[in-house]
Amino acid sequence: MQWFLLLLFVVTFSVHVAISQDDTRGIVQGNIRSADDKQPLFGATVLLQGTVYGTTTDQNGSFIMKNIPQGSYTLTVSMIGYKRVLQSVSIQRGDNPLLAIELEPTVIQTAPVIVTANKHEQSLEEVPVSVSVVDDRTLAYRNAVTVDEALRYVPGVNITQSQVNIRGSTGYSYGVGTRVLLLVDGSPLLTGDTGEIIWESIPTVSIERIEIVKGAGSALYGSSALGGVINIITKRAAEHPETRLRLYGGVYEMPRYSEWQWSKDPRPFSGIMGTYQQHVGEWTLGFGGSRTVNDGYKRNDFWKRWNVWSRVGYDLSAFQSVDISFNLLDQRRANFLYWKDLNHALEPKDDQLFQRVQSLRWSLSGNYRYFVSSGIFATAKLSWFRSRWDDNIPNRFDPYGSNSRSDFLIGELQMNYRPASHHMVTAGINGNFNNVDADTIFGKHSSIGSALYLQDEIAIPDSIRLILGGRYDYQKVEGIDRFSQLNPKLGLVYSPTGSTSLRASLGSGFRAPSIAEAYTTTDAGGITILPNLDLQPERSLSIEIGGMHTFGSTVTTDLALFRNEFWDLIEPSFAADGYVHFQNITRARITGGEFVLRLNALKGLLPAQVSYTYVYPEDLTKNDILKYRPRHLVYVSLQGILPPFTLGADFRYISRTERIDDELVFSGTVPDGDQRVEIYVTDVRVSAELRFAGLSITSTFHVNNLFQYYYTDFIGNLGPTRNYVLSVETVFQ
């Protein structure tokens, strides 16, 4: 870690001394209100375009930014549920006139500005692919303890245990290799050994919003972006100090059937999370942490976690900033692999009862931003993800259990060049190094890679936007043949009117085999898994056409049709030697459509969203349906706002998974493993928000799985029983 900190210090210091400081600075401040009811807007984002300056409004709708060099700027104000406002401001020395800005409500209940689709800020209507956004209010509203819980009602997304599927892309890959790329502030966060997402390593209290881009995204982001990209944007401190505290506690109800009642008492869970953020001169400081415990509704499925989070930023000048983020997860958990049988659906087999896994994971990242001129913006990123875990699960190769330590380092330089207001060029260079030390299960191996990418985006005229780009990746995993991959991208957006935008896109993706897929040596449930050094990368091609239309101020519709082709999908499978190996065996095609309807009746007091996603997941190798891909997803979310109260209900229907791993049933590994049904789950909540003397308190009572519906979210794993949660969040400013 020492050399990493030294490098950041050198970059910070050298840039700092190179910049001559301007003493003639001013203050820009103002108040943001809703145009319809004139109420102050809390949490609106205020940015000075082309500079590093930005903040959010406090509970009175006020904002202030200090030490701004004199000059003319464009101020951008945005907030979910409102139209973005751009306003010219002229900053003079000292105080400046108070700005009063009103935002018009819009039916689009999502972020007006996103960054993930094309690696720069732009409006949702300007991107050629389907994008969904989950903001921090939704995370708190649903009491999402981990990020995957917040994704359960995103159109086209479903979670199989903790593995995320975007429009059926991932299926279930046994925790070794995700087909959806996770980014935190634009930097990948996948484990070096298994290439998987560790949702619990990201504390939800640190999140400003989550952007979900659907379809292949390797043309900008490289490996793992076969089915989509999820980018978590963390919070930046406002000008005023802010302390945020959330507590929750709940219980799982006892199961209806006596056969499933393995515990005498309902199983509890609880947590406390807090953050503190402050702007001090040129510094932005943010710290947070959480302690969460869950006794588990299933026997031997408990966990205990500590999370620590910090983000420290420093504005080197009006046009340069650097920040460093740190995340730490310390977790102890038990191991529930499969149920004993359907009569003991909440108990594992006896040999799992004392299995434990402990992990310590942390990530450290540095981010340098430089507005070179009004048309050139450069960023440099460096990130390091250390993952270590130990278990006591014996296998024939190691009777005392397995352990693994991996270090994944990524560096990237990116430049955005805007030669004209309607033209943007994005280019970058990327390098990565991965080292795994895992005794018997994965061995000691490393990988190295690099990439170049370039994208051109031009509006001709303003109603037509054309995006053309590509990325060339080179990757070498120790022991496996090196490979290179060129991923092109083509996008088109046509906006004939202000309320309609049509889009079309074509992009390709790939995923390099993880070290775990190449080298796993273990056995589980009587099945022996051995290495395969002939693995090749998986590849995909995504095509999408879609359109969004807004009817008046209350209804927005979005329709997308898509086809995703996949080659060489890696799956564990019996080979000719009789052992299981990860192999490139599946050629697949997923065709489908997605419809999203958003309503904003009674001036925003009755927001609602309905989405339906249909996928037809074909396994072209076996002429069958792909495993673990339900065909139908229906999500309905309703809210009724009667200040200070909010009532809410979410419903999800997921059709029965048609194909699973029959071998696990046949071999007796999972007795009754073929027992599964469609999913109907309803979650409801009521919350009350009170504000006084600079203190905001929001209390919410949740009932999840209201109708106590029993289903499997994976083979031999019953989904959560009905549970009751009380959460309280306070904000001090």
Place this chain on the structure above:
Amino acid sequence: MFAGCHEGLAPASASPTVSSYGIRGVITFKNWPPADSVHDLRLGILQNYPVQDIPNEVLQGHARFTDRLPYGLDSVSYTLMLAPLPPGRFPFVGVAQQFGPNIQTDWRVVGIYYAGGDTTKPGAVDIPPDSVVPSININVDFQHLPPQP
């Protein structure tokens, strides 16, 4: 409000007519082979015997198996509950070893339950409702395997 009429999955024994029944006993072992040739070892009970295709019987739900038996012991006691199979006459109880890596083909019978000292054919077990039949004991000698079914 939303599809509350469904209750989803239920235990296989949720029916009031089904209760606890099964077999129990002791398996004794002699002449263990090397550990790397014992990929799996289980006691199983078949509803039909003889059968042409045991894997198909398993897939059809006409058989029950214990969890994997431990390697290297002189003897092990077991209890096998039979639900969701109905109570009644079971013509075959035996111990099967997976001797090779192929989980579908590399199996052999290494021990059979014989009734009343008659070792010429497998012993049938009559299992009434609400009863765990004791003393279903099996001897396994890995150097003297029984006739394969």
